Structures are given as structure tokens and as C-alpha cells.
Amino acid sequence: MNLVVAIKQVPDTEAMIRLSPDRRDVDRDGLSMILNPYDEFAVEEALRLREAHGGSVWVVTVGPADAADVLRTAIAMGADDAFHIVTEQALDALTTARLLAEPIRAHGFDLILTGREAIDDGYALVAPMLAEMLNVPVITLVSSLRVEGGRLTAERDVEGGRETLRCPLPAVVSAQKGLNEPRYPSLKGKMMAKKREIPMAVPDGLSSKVEVEQLAYPPARSGTKILGEGVRAVPELLRVMRDELKIL
Amino acid sequence: MESVLVVTEQFEGNLRRVSYELLGVARKLAEAIPAEVVALVGPRALQNVVPELGSYGAHKVVQFAGAPESESLAMMAEALAQVLGELRPACVLVPGTVRGQELAGRLAARTGSPAASGVLDVSYRDGALVVCRPLYGGKVLATVKLHGKPAILTARPNTFAPAEGEPRSPEVVTFPWVSPARQAEVVEFRKTEGGRPELTEADVIVAGGRGVGGAENFRVIEELADALGAAVGASRAAVDAGWRPQSEQVGQTGKVVSPRLYIACGISGSVQHWAGISSAKCVVGINKDPQAPIFSRADYGIVGDLFEIVPELTRQIRSLKGRD
Ligand SMILES: Cc1cc2nc3c(=O)[nH]c(=O)nc-3n(C[C@H](O)[C@H](O)[C@H](O)COP(=O)(O)OP(=O)(O)OC[C@H]3O[C@@H](n4cnc5c(N)ncnc54)[C@H](O)[C@@H]3O)c2cc1C
Ligand SMILES: Nc1ncnc2c1ncn2[C@@H]1O[C@H](COP(=O)(O)O)[C@@H](O)[C@H]1O
Numbered sequence: 348m349n350l351v352v353a354i355k356q357v358p359d360t361e362a363m364i365r366l367s368p369d370r371r372d373v374d375r376d377g378l379s380m381i382l383n384p385y386d387e388f389a390v391e392e393a394l395r396l397r398e399a400h401g402g403s404v405w406v407v408t409v410g411p412a413d414a415a416d417v418l419r420t421a422i423a424m425g426a427d428d429a430f431h432i433v434t435e436q437a438l439d440a441l442t443t444a445r446l447l448a449e450p451i452r453a454h455g456f457d458l459i460l461t462g463r464e465a466i467d468d469g470y471a472l473v474a475p476m477l478a479e480m481l482n483v484p485v486i487t488l489v490s491s492l493r494v495e496g497g498r499l500t501a502e503r504d505v506e507g508g509r510e511t512l513r514c515p516l517p518a519v520v521s522a523q524k525g526l527n528e529p530r531y532p533s534l535k536g537k538m539m540a541k542k543r544e545i546p547m548a549v550p551d552g553l554s555s556k557v558e559v560e561q562l563a564y565p566p567a568r569s570g571t572k573i574l575g576e577g578v579r580a581v582p583e584l585l586r587v588m589r590d591e592l593k594i595l
Numbered sequence: 596m597e598s599v600l601v602v603t604e605q606f607e608g609n610l611r612r613v614s615y616e617l618l619g620v621a622r623k624l625a626e627a628i629p630a631e632v633v634a635l636v637g638p639r640a641l642q643n644v645v646p647e648l649g650s651y652g653a654h655k656v657v658q659f660a661g662a663p664e665s666e667s668l669a670m671m672a673e674a675l676a677q678v679l680g681e682l683r684p685a686c687v688l689v690p691g692t693v694r695g696q697e698l699a700g701r702l703a704a705r706t707g708s709p710a711a712s713g714v715l716d717v718s719y720r721d722g723a724l725v726v727c728r729p730l731y732g733g734k735v736l737a738t739v740k741l742h743g744k745p746a747i748l749t750a751r752p753n754t755f756a757p758a759e760g761e762p763r764s765p766e767v768v769t770f771p772w773v774s775p776a777r778q779a780e781v782v783e784f785r786k787t788e789g790g791r792p793e794l795t796e797a798d799v800i801v802a803g804g805r806g807v808g809g810a811e812n813f814r815v816i817e818e819l820a821d822a823l824g825a826a827v828g829a830s831r832a833a834v835d836a837g838w839r840p841q842s843e844q845v846g847q848t849g850k851v852v853s854p855r856l857y858i859a860c861g862i863s864g865s866v867q868h869w870a871g872i873s874s875a876k877c878v879v880g881i882n883k884d885p886q887a888p889i890f891s892r893a894d895y896g897i898v899g900d901l902f903e904i905v906p907e908l909t910r911q912i913r914s915l916k917g918r919d
Contacts, residue, residue: 360847360867364734373735384848441703441710466847466870468730470712475700479672484779487697490841500782504842505693506752506793507606508786514779524848525841556709558740560725565736565873571880571890577899578907584879585911587895592856592877594799594823595915 348402348494350393351456353447353477354386354421356414357467366562372437373562375411382417385462387529388522393460394425395527396494403427405454409446411435415545422540423532430454431547437468439557444476446550452481458499459519463488474521484514490525597630600684600745601653602675604692605636605666610644612757612796615651617688617750619758620717622652627719630685631655634765635678638662638671638772649763656765657682662772667781668694672701673773679706681770684745686717686724691749692795699749709741712749713851715874724748732847732870752796753853754874787842794826794843799856800875802828802845803838804868806861806882806901810838815905816860822912828852830862846871860901864889881905 358364358373359381365374382390393404406421408414409432418429432446451459459481464471471487478485489501500513501520532540574580574587589595599621603614614634621632631654636644640658648656659674668690675698679687689699691713703710715736716727724746730737741748787793794800801823803816813827820827829839831846845852847867857875862868864880864887872878880889880896881904890896897904 358731360732360870364731366735373731439709440700440712441707444704466732469728469732470710471696472700472703472710472712475697476704478777479701479704482777484777485697485701486779488693501779503693506611506795508784509842510781510785511783512779513782514777518779524844556707556742557711558742559737560740561738562730563736563738565729565733568892568894571893571896573885573890573896573898575897577897578903580897580899581904581907581911584895584897584908585915587879588856589915594856595912 348396348400349455349457350396350402350404351451351454351459352386352389352393352404352406352421352426353459353461353473354390354406354408354417355383355462355465356380356408356410356417357383357465360384360466366564370562371559380413380416382420383462383465385464385466385522385524388524388526389460389462390421390424390426391527391529392492392522394530396458400494402457405430407447407450408432409434409438409443418545419540419543420532422543423536424530425536429543429545431545433547433549434553436553437559438553439555440470440472441476441557442553442555444473444480447473448477448480450548451477457516458494461519461521463521463523474519478519481519483517483519485519486512486514487521488523489520490523492520492526597628598633598682598684599625599628599630600633600635600678600682600687602635602668602687602689602695602698604668604690604695605639605641608641610641611690611752613690613692613750613752615757616752616755617690618648618651618653620750620755621688622758622760624686624717624719628685633657633682633684635675637674638665638667645765645767649765650759652758652760652763653765654763655768657768657770659772660769665781669697670775670778671698672705673775674770675702676705677773678770679745686746686748689747689749691751695749699747703747706745708745708747709743710747711739711741714748714750715754717748729873732866733873751851751853753798791820792824792826794828794845794850794852797826797852797854799823799825800828800852800854801825801858801860802830802862803833803860804830804862805832805836807833807838813838815902815909819858819905819909822909822916830868859889859893860905862889863887864892
């Protein structure tokens with residue numbers, strides 16, 4: 348199988364996010380970066396599909412120079428080849444999908460895997476956008492997946508239940524937690540990945556219809572009001588629920 | 596005249612509540628632009644829904660003729676693109692549900708439209724839509740301007756209040772159905788049993804974490820949830836331990852929820868858990884450790900053993916409800 352995985356470098360979930368002085372971007376200085384957690388599931392699933400069906404795993408990212416780190420992480424996990432589309436700009440989902448679609452079309456694919464969403468800008472749109480641009484079916488948020496005779500069967504939770512979907516390949520899927528347990532890169536894999544040359548391209552003339560005017564910290568919550576200790580606090584909580592929240 | 600199009604979503608023959616919430620947003624926008632509110636019902640047209648949509652402020656209702664017996668929004672991109680070509684709305688509001696997100700992505704790619712998901716606020720300024728949306732799991736809020744028509748927006752259930760207004764008799768416009776090309780086909784749907792509300796749509800959620808200590812013990816959480824008509828949620832620690840299904844996980848790698856009340860029992864309040872609950876209107880923490888991080892961000896807290904507090908809360912709620 349010709350497997351393609353789109354992966355993104357994002358700030359560590361624990362990281363303190365500081366805004367840049369002009370409040371249009373975040374301050375990347377000293378920010379610890381990781382492979383988007385959902386993309387780990389996507390890479391892992393691609394590796395398992397390759398193990399079961401043969402073929403190759405190609406990982407692609409759009410991001411600044413140091414985003415090559417996540418490509419190396421994926422290579423260390425076992426991906427065969429990587430491609431880096433270099434841009435320092437923060438992009439909206441549509442621009443990202445366009446940048447990914449071009450090289451993926453040229454490379455060819457049976458299955459494209461992405462994460463459910465990038466935990467930094469949280470669009471959860473790139474997978475269906477890629478599918479539309481490349482004229483193939485998409486199944487988002489898959490937590491179970493099987494490939495048989497050129498067809499894909501996947502399961503996902505939707506509001507109100509769980510559904511099983513089927514489509515022919517080529518296709519796009521986005522990975523949800525529960526799909527698998529991602530492996531850790533081996534030491535040998537890491538050493539090997541470090542030395543790899545990663546082909547890259549620098550796109551020009553990026554334009555976007557989505558303009559970030561300003562970033563802000565959310566208004567601080569007013570602080571926790573401790574209603575008391577143990578069961579004695581229960582009547583006060585009931586009062587809050589009834590009078591302030593109108594829940595009872 | 597300009598228009599604002601609301602894509603409604605159905606479940607088992609009724610409109611999902613998020614549909615009315617989006618109509619509330621559309622009404623506010625329509626006044627600012629000014630524009631008319633168009634509600635789209637599909638893929639399958641619903642009986643008796645037209646007057647109801649009118650009472651929520653729809654000037655016009657669009658439906659399809661000849662659509663299959665399906666509830667899936669995901670298969671509507673082609674049919675909807677045709678409607679957009681005709682109506683040229685300023686904006687399309689789509690439910691931020693699993694299928695709605697899929698539709699929004701496909702549609703934006705098809706029409707080359709600016710798209711923003713999970714919006715918390717929508718306004719109209721200098722001829723463009725301006726939205727506020729969370730980044731970095733709610734650690735940052737972005738104000739984003741969308742250039743070009745139509746802007747495609749999704750909003751999570753429970754983000755906005757459904758607005759009821761003066762009733763209208765909407766004009767009904769019917770478009771022919773356009774079958775989707777390249778669509779995954781739903782071969783099976785298993786409805787969630789148990790009769791509890793869907794997490795992402797729930798008004799009240801009772802969630803348990805590692806402090807609950809085991810699958811059996813979750814009965815106290817379920818009993819409180821049922822007394823309140825609430826959904827049950829869980830931290831990743833509780834899911835990874837196998838006590839609760841993945842579908843109940845709340846947080847960065849689980850569901851993002853926005854209930855009116857979230858009661859976190861035996862949950863420490865990690866950043867990753869907060870990423871799923873930052874838009875809850877009120878968070879109550881019940882934890883035996885007064886230093887637990889949940890007590891620095893929750894609105895209210897009770898310090899103590901959840902196995903004493905939660906059953907007592909359940910008992911008092913039941914007796915309150917019994918008196919009504
Ligand atoms: C990439 C990534 C993604 C993640 N995604 C998620 C996610 O989506 N959702 C999520 O929840 N976590 C997520 N996590 C994990 C997160 O970091 C925490 O480990 C997790 O939230 C802890 O769960 P917890 O609060 O139940 O457990 P703990 O942190 O162990 O807290 C248990 C709490 O229970 C209290 N307690 C114990 N006994 C009692 C009792 N009898 N009565 C009252 N209180 C009691 C303790 O005082 C303690 O505060 C993620 C982590 C990473 C790295
Ligand atoms: N800059 C990027 N480079 C490569 N893949 C990306 C990028 N942005 C998003 N993706 C992929 O698309 C998924 C969904 O991202 P999003 O729609 O931005 O939330 C991610 O989990 C990635 O798999």
C-alpha cells in the first residue's frame with residue numbers, strides 16, 4: 348500500500364503559551380514542540396498497515412524549519428520517507444490542505460491518514476478538505492480500521508451512537524484516540540533519522556482568506572469558591588445549582 | 596437580499612438542538628448585516644418542521660427533493676454547493692458535530708471559502724465576518740476576520756442559546772438532490788444505549804477520574820448523573836484504566852464539551868483535561884486534596900471524599916425532585 352501521513356508540529360500540551368508583543372502570534376521562543384498527539388495514531392496505523400499489506404509510508408508536514416523534527420520522529424518510528432513544505436507562516440486549514448494536496452497528488456496514494464485535529468489551531472478540517480481536493484472519500488475520527496480487497500472499513504463514534512462506514516481506496520481517514528497505541532521510536536531509529544536528508548520545498552505567494560486580527564488570553568475564571576468540606580457543603584451546592592444555574 | 600444560511604442537523608426524525616442554537620446566531624447576524632435567515636433541512640426533508648423553524652426566526656426554508664433516507668450531513672456537500680451557487684449567502688453556519696465538520700471541510704474546499712470551526716462568537720464588521728475561536732485547547736482566544744463569501748463556520752453544540760423570536764411563515768424552496776460522488780457509505784449504526792444525553796450536547800455532565808478507583812465504583816457517578824438527567828464523562832486516567840469507554844473521555848484527546856454545569860469528581864484537573872472543559876459555564880470540583888489543581892480553575896469546589904459527597908448529593912437531589 349502507498350500510505351501517506353500528514354503530520355504537524357505543535358506546542359507540548361503542557362506548555363505555557365505566551366503571546367507575541369503584537370498579539371498576532373504566539374511567542375515560539377523556548378516553546379517545547381511535539382508531534383501532534385493525534386498524528387501519532389495516524390503514523391502508527393500507517394506502519395501497521397504497511398506491516399500487514401506491504402508498501403511504504405511517506406510522511407509530510409507543512410511548517411517552519413524546525414518542524415523537520417516531527418518528520419524525524421516519524422522516521423524513527425519507522426516511516427520510509429519524508430517531505431517538508433517549509434513556511435514560517437501560521438496557516439489556516441484551507442491553505443494547509445492546498446499545500447499538502449499538491450505533493451500528495453504527485454506522489455500518489457492508496458490511503459492518506461491525518462490526525463483528528465491539530466491541537467494548536469484545532470480546525471479538524473484538513474482531512475475532509477484534502478479528500479475534496481483529491482476527489483476521494485473521507486472518513487473522519489476513525490477509532491478502528493480494516494483494509495481488505497481494496498476497500499476500507501472503519502468505525503467511529505458520532506453523536507448518538509457508533510457507526511461503521513465503508514469506502515473504496517484511495518481514501519482519506521483521520522485518526523481518533525483509541526485507534527491504536529503508538530510505538531516509541533527506537534534508539535537506533537532515532538540515530539538513523541538524525542542523519543537523514545529530508546527533501547523540502549518552499550511555496551511562494553501564500554494568500555489566505557482567514558486573517559488573524561488578534562490573539563488574547565481568555566478572561567480568567569473568577570477563582571474557585573470553596574463551598575466547604577465533606578457532606579456539609581452539599582446543601583450549599585444545591586442552592587448554587589438551583590438559584591444560580593437554574594438546573595434543578 | 597443578503598442571506599445567512601443555517602444547516603440544520605437531524606437525529607431520528609427530529610432536529611438536533613444545535614440547529615436551533617445556530618438559528619439564534621443567524622438571527623443576530625442577519626440583523627447586523629442585514630440579511631434574511633435561511634434554514635436548510637436535509638438531506639431528507641422533515642415533516643412539520645417548517646413552522647417550527649419559522650418560530651425560531653427562519654425567513655426561508657430550503658429542502659431537497661429526491662434525497663435518500665439518510666440523516667448524514669456528510670453526504671450533502673454536492674447538493675449544498677448547488678444551493679450556495681444560487682443563494683450566495685454571506686455565511687453558512689454548520690453544526691460542529693462529527694458529520695457537520697466533515698461537511699464544512701468538504702464544502703470549504705469545494706467553494707474555496709474561508710472556514711473557521713468551533714466558533715465562540717460571531718459578528719459582522721466592515722463587510723466581513725469576524726469570529727472568535729479558541730486555540731491551544733482554550734489557552735488562547737483568536738479574533739479572526741474571514742474575507743470572502745460565503746464564510747463557513749461551525750459551532751459546537753451548547754455554545755449558543757437557542758433564540759426564539761416572533762413567529763414567521765417561512766417560504767419553502769425545494770432544490771433537486773445531487774448525489775454525492777466518492778462518499779463513504781454507512782453500513783451500520785448502533786445507537787448508544789442507556790438513555791443518557793450525548794456528552795457533547797449535554798446540559799449537565801458528571802465526570803469521574805482516577806479518584807473513583809474502579810469500574811464498579813462508577814456507579815456513584817452514574818447515579819448522580821441519572822438524578823440530574825446528565826451525561827457521564829471520564830478523565831483519560833479512568834478511560835486508560837479500562838473503567839469507562841473511550842467515547843466518554845473528556846479533554847485534549849477526548850471530547851470537548853460545553854455544558855452549563857460540569858461536576859468533576861476525583862479528577863485532578865490537568866491542562867489536558869481542562870482543554871475539554873474550558874467552555875463549560877460552571878465547573879464544580881469534588882476532590883479530597885485541597886491542593887488539587889482543579890481548585891485553582893473550577894468555579895466551585897467541595898473538599899472531601901467523593902464516596903461520601905456524591906451519594907449525599909444524589910440523595911438530596913432525589914428528595915428535592917420527589918417534592919416537586
Ligand atoms: C498528549 C496528552 C493528551 C492527554 N489527553 C487527555 C484527555 O483528553 N483527557 C484527560 O482527562 N487527560 C488527558 N491527558 C492526561 C492528563 O495529563 C492527566 O494524566 C489525566 O487527566 C489525569 O486524570 P485524573 O485527573 O483522573 O487522575 P489524577 O491526576 O491521578 O487525579 C485523581 C484525583 O482524584 C483525587 N481523589 C482520589 N481519591 C479521591 C476520593 N475518594 N475522593 C475525592 N477525590 C479523590 C485525587 O486527589 C486526585 O486529585 C493527556 C495527557 C497527554 C500527555
Ligand atoms: N501544517 C500541517 N502539516 C501537515 N499536516 C497537517 C498540518 N496541519 C494539519 N495537518 C493534518 O491535518 C490534521 C487535522 O488538522 P486541523 O484540520 O488543522 O485540525 C492534523 O492532525 C494533521 O494530520
